[in-house]
Each structure stands twice: as C-alpha cells, then as structure tokens.
Amino acid sequence: MQGMMIARAKELLQNGTVNRVLGWQTGEFVYDITPAVFETAEELDEKFVYNAFCGNNLSKYLVKETKKDGKILVFLKPCDTYSFNQLLTEHRFDREKVYAIGIPCDGKTSGEMVKSKGLSGITGIDEDGDNITVHTIYEDKTFNRDEILEERCRTCKSKKHVAYDELIGEDGEVLDSHRFDMVAKLEAMTPDERFAFWRSQLSKCIRCNACRNVCPACTCEKCVFDNPASGIAQKAAADSFEENMFHIIRAFHVAGRCTDCGECSRVCPQNIPLHLLNRKFIKDIDELYGDYQAGAEVGSRAPLVNYTAEDVEPSIVYHREGK
Amino acid sequence: MQKIGVFVCWCGSNIAATVDVQAVSDTLAKEPGVVYATNYQYMCSESGQNLIKDAIKQYGLTGVVICSCSPRMHEATFRKAVASVGLNPYMLEVANIREQCSWIHKDKALATEKAITLGRAAIAKVQLNAPLQAGESPVVKRALVIGGGIAGIQTALDIAEAGFEVDIVEKQPTIGGKMAQIDKTFPTLDCAACILTPKMVECSQNDKVHIYSYSEVTSVKGFVGNFTVSIKKKARYVAENKCTGCGECTTKCPMKNVPNEFNLGLDNRRAIYIPFAQAVPKVATIDPNYCNMLKNGKCGLCAKVCTAGAIDYKQQDQVIEERYGAIVVATGYNPIKLDKFEEFDYSLSKDVVTSLELERLMNAAGPTGGTLLRPSDGTHPHTIVFVQCVGSRDTSGCGKPYCSKICCMYTAKHAMLIREKYPDTEVYVFYIDVRTPGKNFDEFYRRAVEQYGVHYIKGMVGKVAPRADGKIMVQASDLLANEQLHIEADMVVLAAAIEPDKSARPLATMLTASMDTNDFFTEAHPKLRPVESPTAGIFLSGVCQGPKDIPETVSQASAAAAKVIGLLVTAKLTTNPCVAHCNELMCNGCSSCERVCPYGAITYVEKEFRMPDRTTQLRRVASVNPAVCQGCGACTVACPSGAMDLNGFSNSQIMAEVDAICQK
C-alpha cells in the first residue's frame, strides 16, 4: 500500500496535478509518526510512511495548507473523509486546492496501545497481515491486530470513503459498530456512579488543549476559551468546575458536527475517554432527531442548526428510561 | 467604567409598600460605578423624569438604571427621557422590581433583598452597555388586509380613503364574511345586507383597494414596513376579468346537489356557483370537488353557456408575491362544532339549529325565502327554545372558557323578530346570565321580555331529545323557580360559542404574531394598544382578537386602519438597534448562523484580512443586515467561536447579570 501511495504521489507531483503531498513521515521508533508535507519525490522516498500507526487524521491540516498557493494531495483514511466533508460543509477550506486520495484502513494502533500491553523499550515493529510483532530490548511479542487496535478502530463506524478524487484499494462499507455500547453502559449507571466516573476522568485533565487543537471540528479562528472577551477564557483548570466547563462546552460546540473520528481520545496525554462525551451527543441526536452522521455528505444541515415542530421536549431527559 | 445613576421608583405604594426603596437606593449607591442613587414616588411622572434628566446633567451620568415597573411598561418612556438630555437611550436599563418583585412578594425584607439584587444585575449590565444608534428602513406604502369580512372591509376602506393602496385577501369566493349571512342587526334591527353590501361594492370600485378573493396567504417574510407576502390565488376555473356575473352557468350546471355553504348547508347550490346575489367580486367559481368536468373530464356545460368565454378548466393556482408596509389580520370567527354536545342532539335532529342557521332560515335570501320553517318538515314552528352559552363560558373542556359576547343580544333579536312576525309562536330562552352592556342593549333586551313576551328562564337545558312525532322534548331546570321544566318544542336554537377561524393559527406562525391559548391574537397591550399585535407592523381587526359585535368590530377595524395609516405615512422607520453583529476577526464563515436566522439577515462575504504576521488572507465571513435582523439571538448561540453577538443583550452583558444575580 505504502509503495502504491508513494508511486501515485510522485506521479501527481511530476505531472503538476499537485504541488505538495500531505502524508505521514517516519520517526525514531516506527510508531512515532508525524504528519508531514512533502514537496519532492526524494522526500517521499526517504520519509513517507503508511502503516498501522498512521492514526493522525490529516483533514484538519487542509485548513492551513489550502491557504498556501498551489494544490495539495492528501491521503484520507475512510474516517478522515467524514472530517473532510464536514470541513467542506463549513467552508473551512477550498476544495479546488485539494486532490484527495482515499486509502484503505484496517484499523490503527499506537505506541500507547502497544505500551499498554506492558511492553517497553520498543526497538522495532513488524507487520505481517493481521499479526504485529513488537521487538523490545527486553522481549519480542506478537499480537493479533485486533488486540492492540485503538478503541475508535475496534468500534469503527465506517470503512467507506465519503469523499475522494480517487481511491487506492477497495472501498468498504458503513459498519454497524457497537460504538455506543460504552455510552449506554454509562447511561445505565446511577447519577452518582456517572458523576464519580467523570470526575475521576476529568480530574486528570491538564488542559493542554491537545483534544481541541487536533479536533477537525475545532477550527475556530479564535476559541472562546482563548478569548478573554468571551468571559469564559481559561488557561488552566483552576477549579473542577473549569474542567467540566471546558469539556461540556467543547463537546457542545462540536455537537452535531463531530464525525466521531476519535482524535481527541487518541491524543489525550491522560487517556481521558473524551470521545464518550461526543458520542453521547451523537447518540442523543440519533435517538431524538433521527440518525445523523456528520460529514456523511457535504452541505447537510447539522442537527443543532435544524429543528422540526414535533421535536421532543427537554423534559424527556427526566423521563428517559433506566435513569 | 460607567458613571451610573440609580433611580428607584416607589410607584406610589405599589413598590414602596413591599420594598424598602430607601434601603435599595442606599445599597445600590455603593455599587461600583454608581455615582448617584435616589428614590422617588413616581419615576415615570414628569417630575420623576426631570429628576433623572437633572441627575444626568449634574453628575455627568453615562449610564442609568431605573428600578421600577416592568421594562415592557416604561422602558420606552425612560429611554426617551434620557435621550432628551443627550444620553444614548440604550445606556439605560430597567430593573423590574414591581411585577417581578413587590407585587409577588409579601415579606418586605425578602422583597427588598431581591430588589437590590435585581438592581445590581441591571447595574452590572449597564456597565457593559454601549451606545446604540437606531438605523432606518423605508416603508412600503401598501397594506394587506387578511380577511374580507366587515372588519377587513372597513379597515381596507379606511386605509384606501387615506390614499394608500390596500389589498384584501379573502379565502372565500366573495368578501362579506359572516355579516353577509346575517339577517338583521341588533339593536337597531336594520338589515345587515343593506348596510354591508354598499361597503362591499365600494371595495370593488375603489381603485386603491384590490381584492384577492378565493385566495390565501402562504408565506410572510420581512418585517414592519417591509413585508413580502406570498398570496395563493386558488384556481376558480373562471376568468375573473371575463366573467360578467350573469349567473347563467349557475342555473345550467347539472350538479345540483352541492351543499350550499352560504346557507350553512340548509339548501343546495350547483358545482359552479356565485355564493349570493351581492357577491363581490360577482364572479362564478367552480367547485372542483363536485364539477364533473374537472373530476372526470365530462360535461363542459358551463363553458358552453358562458357567452363571455370565462370558463377555463385549465386554470391553475397562482402565487403572487407582493410587498407591504403593514398587515392587518381580520380573519374573523366561526361557530364551534357542536358534535361534543351530545345533550343537544344537534347532529341528529334537523330542527336543532345554530343561531347562524336560524339567521339564514329567517333571511329573505335564505333557503326558505325568509319564512321561518322547520328544516325537517317545512312546517311552521310554534314553540322555539333558545339555549344560551352553548360551549361558551365552559370550563369543562368541551367548549370555550370565554364568553362569546354576542349571543345574548342576537338571541334577544331572534326572539323578538320571531315574536313580531309570528305572534303565535312561543319563545323560550334558557340563559345563565343575560349580558347586555352596550348602548341601547339592555333596552333592547327588555323590549324582548316586556314588549314581546319572550320567556326568559334562568337555567340550564339538560337534554334535548327529538320525539318520533317530530316534537323535540327539552328538559331544563329553572333555577329561579327551582323546578324542572319539560317543554315540547318544534325547534331548538343553540347559541353556539364562536371561535377564531382555523386559518388563524398557521397565519399567526407566518406572521410571528402571538396568540393566546384560545387562538385569539394577542394585542400588544390589553388596554393601551388593543389593535396592534406585539409583532411590529401586524394589526388586529375584528373577532380574530376576541369576540365582538358588529359596531365594536367596525370601530376596531377603523382603529386598526388609523394605526396602519399612521405607519404608512411615516417616511422611514427607525429600526431596532439591538441586532446581531459579527466580529469578522473571529468569524469562521461556517454558515451555522445563517442556517438558524429566520429572516435571512445573514450573508457571507469573502474579505481580505491583514493577519498579525502582516500577510493578507482571503476569508469568508458573515455579515448581518441590520435592517433585516430582528435581534432574536439564535445566531449568537449557533456560533461556536462567539463571533456573533447581540447588541443590547451581549454575551458579556448577560453573564454580568448572571454573576450579579448569583453572588451573595
């Protein structure tokens, strides 16, 4: 796959279709992949990589990259294409300046996931079909891909590309994942349990803004939390209230716009399951206002800028079952 | 930091009895930014206003807080007062310490504490107020009247007389409304048609008045002075400009058994019809539900007999878009459906009729040619029972909780007319109360009782049951005599409650005009602005606002016309400056705001921005048209970056109020 991608990228660079290529580049330890812009065939040969660790969603970079001259080639995994569409819906980048190639994805893992299996001192990782072998200075261990997939990939919502100029490889289908199971589990808890759960999770927050800055829905020119004039600006969670405030408002601001790409949870240095906040909104929206997948099509009307006269009343929150 | 003056009103004892006004002004005097605080008996009085004006001048106030009655009451008064001494009127906030404090609390300490908090919130808000300038918008010199009954007709004629174009939209094929169906009018007993039809004709002949009959309003956009209205002209399959109203077709049409709605179904008309002889416009209409030609493509007789060649089976509904400066709602009323009142047996017995049906049965142009005959067998009735308040003043849920107002008088009229014309007929009227407030009304009612010998019985009718022999047994209680009555009647006339026309509610939604729970339009103020809707540019005429008789309807119609004329003569309207605005530096151009704007006030522009790093960037940003924006604020919440904010109700102002209310 990587070879085909490099070859196609070189071709498109050479024939002048694009001026730059947005992809992933290798790092020190196989797993520490960095998004990068490549301008020459040599750079591509030297550093371009596409493997099980290329989890970064590249679509948000298009906001910045399309402000530059020329056209850029971007590689999009299926779930990235939803973000791509959502950004287009919100006029956040110029489609004309992008050449999008859809690429397949078998699910991604990460250094953190591998380490969470108790491995340390990683010196190399081999991919062989569904087997991934991790070499460390202490031991070697082979995993089945599914064992070390990130949560968002284990509950992948779609292997289908919803936007591209061309595809490399086969397109997949929208999946019936069980991505709301954890939300449902939380919903089934008592309010006290839920409170305890979220308090212990959110109290870990260091307000590094990684979740916000990586989020393809958070592309505000100036975030309310950085804007002293907004009245709610905050730099550190000076009180547990501010932790709640930040995450509630952030989730609310992306409600109906969040494609559930899962980047927020991936980047959280404290492993707070932030996607469970966004998924709660998605689940509520699906249940109350009908299924809606942000980014599934360009130009669709997000549920929070929409209504029907027959919408449920807010009091449904008091009556819903099981709580 | 503003220099704020605080003015606490006693409102006589309305506030001062429950709120320690001195404590309020003393405490608020210590708030940051407050340089002057006082209290006074009536702030809205001239001397109260002078007090404010003097303080502004003396202390150089840049902000004013008035603790008084609801801002809905006197905010405008106070704004005008401060503006008169050069302070921007939007540098004023009102803390509502009467309706929302002194009138609802009894404990003086609590009420005082709350008044102080409300005052603090207003102070916190005014700290962040910015002077606002009202913009201007032109006024389209044309009015729309929705509904062509006597209310609409009168309003339209008055507006036209003042020299303005006015359109009437009437959903029926003719204007005239309910009054055209009425036989005589109380308390003068003059013939309704005789006084109405000249006005209808005047409408058709006045070149300032344009009638869209058989038409409906389908959408309303815009705002006061500048509404854009879509009117659907339903296909009547007859070219209005060709039809001479000769009526030849209406006699030749083979479809004879169409219930005649003008006579409330008491007789039949043809599939092509002119509702009544004096209809305006006097143009035939084909009823597509019955016309064989339209339904099955067979017949075409009317086209054959029409010498004017007016019949057009291919006619389509037509939507016309027109701009108006003002809209008058005159959608009128209907008697309620009586299916729920099983005890009166209305649906089972033909001889149990509503009062409006009785009007037709007594009208010379009605189904019986003006002779009162029983609908069932055409015989002359000798005993007639009138039942009052059928569905009026009914809190059981079957009817309406309000008094329909007109029934007492028209029943007296009916009773009197029957007794006059048919002295051998006994007339009983069962009533809860007889309400006759109105010029010459009580005299009229007394004549019915005293001169015409109508039997008025205070009591309830329990059961109306037709008998096999055609008689109707009326079981009732006489509350004064405290006895049960059984009357063998030939006819029973039900004074059905009246309710707003069904078209009113969807119309209210289109107009963004508010309604009460009974679907009557709400007036801007029940006493002081009874003919205006709270929505600027929307006026109310007739029963759509509440039950009325004809003279009241006509006076309100003229009043509404006067208000409309007052609006239309204005060259430019000052617009509400409390509108949304976009901070372009923060705007993402995401379109969320545009999608929630009900007025289409937001558009997007590509604009070049100089970035902090001295480069320029082309960005898509929202732009609000302040003349179109009505200031609801939906966009401000839809906007994730907070680029959209609302003048007068900014994020920071509301949060300052929240802070002030929550602390302490």
Place this chain on the structure above:
Amino acid sequence: MNNETLIPKIGVVTDIRVDTPDIKTFRVVGLDGKKVFEHIPGQCAMLSIPGVGEAMFSITSSPTLEEYMEFSIKKCGCLTSWLHAMDVGQQITIRGPYGNGFPVDTDFKGKDLLFVAGGVGLAPLHSVINYCRAKRENYGHIRIVYGSRSKDDLLDYQEILNEWMADPNIEVNLTIDREQEGWDGHVGFVPNFVKELNPDVGMTVVLCGPPVMIKFTLAGLKELGFKETQVYTTMELRMKCGVGKCGRCNIGNKYVCKDGPVFRFDQLDELPNEY
C-alpha cells in the same frame, strides 16, 4: 517581606493629566502618601486593576522627584481603557521596579546625549531626560528630538514648552508628521529630521518610538556615522512576572523585564530578530 515580587502594593492615583487624546499621565503614591519605591530612569513598574489585568509601564517621572511617580499611558487595550476611565483617588496595585534602566550613572556620565523619540516613545525617555536635567553637571550637551503625528499628539507638550524649551542648557527640536494650523515648527518624520539636524557623531543616542521609526532613525544615524554601540533603546514585550521567570518576554536568551528593557543596539544585533 520585601522579596515578595509577585505581591503588589497599593498605589493611590492622586492626579490625572490628559496629555493627548489617547494618552493620560497618572500620578501615583503609596497609601502613606509617599513614593511606593525608588527607581532608576528607564525602569518599569507593573500596574494593575485587580480583575482587569496587570501590565508593565515605564515610569515616566524622574527618580529625582521625591514625592511621587508618574506614568504616561496610552489607551490601547482593556487595562489601559480602565486606567483612562479612573478618577482621582482610585487605588491601583503597583509592583516594581523592574528592568535594568538606563546607565545614567555609568555609561552616560560625561557624555553628550541625544534623545530621539516618536509619539508615546517619549514616555520612557521622559524619566531619563528629567533625571539628566536634574543632574545637569554630570552630562555634556543634551539634545532632544521629538516628533509626533500632530501637535495634539505630542506628549507633555506643556512641559516641553514651559520647561525643556525654556531650559537654556538643553536643545529641543520638535516635529510633527503633517502641516497643522497653529504649528510653525518643523514638519516631517523623525528619521529625516534627525538627518537634517545632523547631530554630532560623538553623542550617545537614546532612541524610542514605534518600530518603523526606530528602524529608519537607526539607519539614518548609521549613515551619519553613528555606531550601534552608541545607540540605546528601550523595548516593550509581553511581560507577566517582571522578574524573568514567566518565560514570555525573551529576545533570544535575554529577558526584557530583567536584562532589559534598555538595550544597546550592538547587544540586540547578537539576538534573534524576534521583537
């Protein structure tokens, strides 16, 4: 405790002077009516209104004034707007002094001094000019070149007229950008004016003003034969702590609040161009 650098003291505003449409000068004393602290010309202080913000301002009065300190402040942000809206008697908080100040008692001693200022750039020089005037014997020739957009934008115009221009021991040259009624002095931009005046190349220069003005004046001075080691300026960057710890006011490895704000241009040459 005196070394509580982040805890401010209370300052009382005892006088407010309107200098230009957007510049006011505030006189500040401590609660005891005395100066809050002593300073060297060119040093700064952190002023704040609690709840609004805290920012660094040059102390514009000379240390030789024994009763009070003064700050000339241009209205440009949230805090400065609040300061401008204050009335006399308002308390603010103050901490300092911060920065190195001008080498008035070392490098400047015995030198001929040329002060070049543009707009509100006079504010930080005001202190050193008046200090030098007060200790006139320590310095050689003193010359001031000051320019502004218009006559109304000249800072301390009354003082310039009544004191500086009346002082026979110093030379004052004023200029405004554009012709204006009631102005018969020089018209033109400061950099050109300095070149026209052709000051003696032996002078030590203190230069302060908007970045563009500094850039062109420095170039002009170099053309005239001045060396960067002769020219001093004072910088302004985002400062929070004032004590070189919060990490935001650095230019290269130098912290403006601690190693500055006064720099010689040859020192700046060794630093990255990031200011």
Place this chain on the structure above:
Amino acid sequence: MLKISLSKIQDLFAAIAADEALYIPADNAGQPQFMRWQEGLAMTDALNTVRSAKDFFFPQTENLVSFKIQGKSIEIVDPRTETEDFVVFGVRACDVRSFSILDRVFLVDPKDTYYENRRKHGTLVSMACSRPAETCFCHTFGIDAAEPEGDAVCWKTEDSLYIRANTEKGEKLLEKLRPMMEECGDEAVKAQQEKTHEILGKLPLNNFTTEKFDGDVLLKVFNSDKWKSLSEACLGCGTCTFVCPTCQCYDIRDFDTGHGVQRFRCWDSCMYSDFTLMASGNPRTSQLERFRQRFMHKLVYFPANNDGIYGCVGCGRCLSKCPISMNIVKVAKCLEGEL
C-alpha cells in the same frame, strides 16, 4: 544503606505519612500519577508518571494574592498559609534532576517565594530505574538512571527496597524509618545498577547527544530553515509543555470570584498562540516561531544563561505524549546537521 522487604512497603509508607504528607506514583483511572498516599494505595508498575513531580513545587494553578475591592479602595491579602511538610516518593532520576533546573529559574534573585517555600517543605525520595524505556535519554544530560539524585534514593529489587540518604533532609527522613528497616551493604544495589547500565546501553537513544548545541550557535540555530518542516505539523497544544518536568513558563491571571479578585498563576505554554499576545501586537505570530522558541529555550537559551546546562532531562514524556510525535530528539537530530 537501609533495606526493607517489599511486602512491608505499606508499613514504610504509613511510617512516612504519620507526620507528613506522602505522595507516591500510583494508578488513577488507568494513568500513573502522583497521589497522596492513604492506606492501601499501591505504587504503580509504570516507569513514570504522566505528569512530573514539578506539580508539587510549581503547581498547575496557584493563588498568588487576593484583592478585596470596595469602591475605590483595594485591600491586598496574601492567601498563603503555612505549607505542610511533604515527601514525594519514587521520583525518577530524570525528574529529580529537573529540580536543579527549576531552581535555576525560581531560586535566583528575586527568588520565587512560593516555589522556595515548597522546596523547603518538600523531601524528594528518588527511585532508580531498572527497566528504562526506548524514549529515555537522561544519560544525554549526564544523569545516571541507576543512581538518582534526591534527598534520599531508593532501589527496588525483586523482593526488597533499598534506600540511602543523600542530604540532610534525607537523613532526617531515614532516621525516622531506621527502626523498621535493616542496615545492609550495597551489593544488591550495585548488581542492579550494573544490569541497568547494560540495558541503558541498548536503548535506541543511547548515542543521542546535544553536544553540538554548545558554544556560539544561537543565531545559527535560530535562523535555520529546518524549523519550517519541523514545526509544520505542530498543533500548538501544550501537551509537551505540561508533561515536561522542566517547562516553567507561567501566566498570571485574575479571577473575579464575585466577592473579591483572586490573582493566580497557572502553567502556560510558549506553544500557545496567545502566549506573547499583547494589546499592541504579537512578536511571535506563527506556530513556527512558537515552536522554535520552545526548543531554542531548552537547547540554546537556557544553556547560554546557565553554564551550559540544557533545559531538558531526557525523561521522554514529550516523545510518547506529543499528538504528532514531534519532540526534542527529532528537533535536535535534525538541527545538529546544520552545526
């Protein structure tokens, strides 16, 4: 050297916690972090905590001063009360070293009394590493992971915990613990150290150095055109800064509580777009400039002002936590080619 069986470690904790607060690295909702010890709280198996131990001396938020405002007058209140004595147990060699770097910021004149006070009251008990990770490069800065600094230092073997005091403060702590521990030789420790050194030699970053940044390289590094590609993917978040044990930039902000104003300081990040924003402009408008500042500070500015000591201890947190996996190792390796 003292020794105690690992099975009695809770007793050891209890003894320390008897009269001062004790913090140990433990697992909280799946994340290793320092937590106040209370009965039963076990040490984590993880190599290191996500947040470093700098929190104890330089907390993420801290009230500096409070103001009461009445009309035109202001009252100043120092909110500090006496700080309790505390022990931070199990600090890794890299993190211990970070305090000598932070001291060079906070304890130089004028001293930061908030930090100073906490340093005075805090005792650092370090823990030698025996299973370093691929992201570790503390040796680059002359730190021996097997022989950490700190008031006292521990070694954990299969079955025992060995402890030795380095400072007076450490002695004092050990004095208290002596009764429950046994005196022992350092053979076991030596053996572990040898093994650890062997492992360290195998680490992928074993040969990583920052030597080339010594000397007069400031403008050369600053003006390198590599910064563009290095910073290209940077999200401008503060993860690296906040997990870094040596990052110490802070912001001072006011919070109006409704009944007064609290002036607090909180961690800030030079990676944030508004870090240097002021009313009149921003000297660092692009992410490139902000990104550059962070690494220039650690690799060039800090050594220039501090006798060649780098502002990094090689803990490797930024290597594993950066959302886009850009870090000081990659930056230094890329730039050293220029020198």
Place this chain on the structure above:
Amino acid sequence: MPEVNAYKPKIVAFCCNWCSYAGADLAGTNRLNYPADVKIIRVPCSCRVNPMFILRAFQRGADGVILCGCHPGDCHYTTGNYYARRRMTLLFSMLDYLGIEKERTRVEWVSAAEGAKFAATMNDFVSTVAALGENKRLEDLRCKE
C-alpha cells in the same frame, strides 16, 4: 439577612421578552406569589440563551436554572424556541450524563397570557431544587465565600 439558617436555593430564570417575561409580568399583575429566590433575566428569545450562561450561573452559585420561552410554534421570531429546545435537550442530557442532577435545569414554555402557569412553574421548580439542596456537582469553590 432574614432566616439565616433556612436553605434558600438560588434560581436563575431566563425569560424570553415576548412571552415568558410578559407572563412573569402578568403573574405580578395578578399578584401570584412565587419565591423571591427566583431572579429573572430578560433575553430577547429563548434561543439567545447560550449553554455558557447556564454553566456560568452554576459556577457563580446558582442551584437551579430554568429557561422559559414562547410555546413551540408561537415564537416571536418564528423558530427561536425550536433551536432552544434542541440545544437545551442535548445540554441537559449531557449534564445528566455527567452525573449532575438533571432536576436543576428545566425548560418551560410560558405564554404572555399564562401568568398563573409562570407562578406555578416557579413554585414547583423552587421546591424541586430546594429538595435537591445546594449545587455541589457543578460548583466553583472559588466563588463560595
């Protein structure tokens, strides 16, 4: 302050200018009593109420927040309350999801003619919130005296 010991919930009521604020005025005109703990903030429309305001109120010490607007379909601005309805439904659901007592937040539609409903709603809401006690789960300790 009277009744120092009695727990008094702090209630913030956001009322749209056209219906609910007028409804509150009508409650006043009709002298319909409800607790003084309720303080009303006038907003042009229920759709003006930003979730930020609601959280802000809790931060600053409110124990309950209620939003009142025109009945759906009656919005003075046609559609404002439809948006408010969705926003608040989702926000309240999220608060509940975080384990914060859902009874502390409420939306009621109160027309200008429903003074009695306004008073009854407030009475009911105040007693509901009073039963919950002080807001602990969404408080900001710094704002407590």
